[in-house]
Amino acid sequence: MKSPTxxxxxxxxxxxxxxxxxxxxxxxxxxxxxxxPYWCDLAIGWLEQGLPVDDKIVELLGAIAENRSFPQRLRQRAFAIHRRSTMR
Structure with missing residues (x-):
């Protein structure tokens, strides 16, 4: 599958x-x-590198954290950023 630009x-x-x-x-x-998970993992990497989170991203992170078809490590990383962002 070719990735979109x-x-x-x-x-x-x-x-x-x-x-x-x-x-x-x-x-x-x-x-x-x-x-x-490939692109999700890379996107979470950008968030870990300091990209500010907005409401849309928080919602998407919550969906990833709950998606059991993704690797546990990816879900945990998504959950950690999601939780930090909703506690502000």
């Missing part, structure tokens, strides 16, 4: 992304919406 920047560190924060959030939201 929107998520391809996730294969590089967040620091190399040259567009706005809003564009970066769109890329992360697309990755978190992907039905397989």
């Amino acid at each position: 929107i998520v391809e920047p996730l294969e590089h560190p967040l620091a190399e992304f040259s567009s706005s924060i809003d564009c970066a959030r769109e890329v992360v939201a697309a990755g978190l919406s992907w039905p397989t």
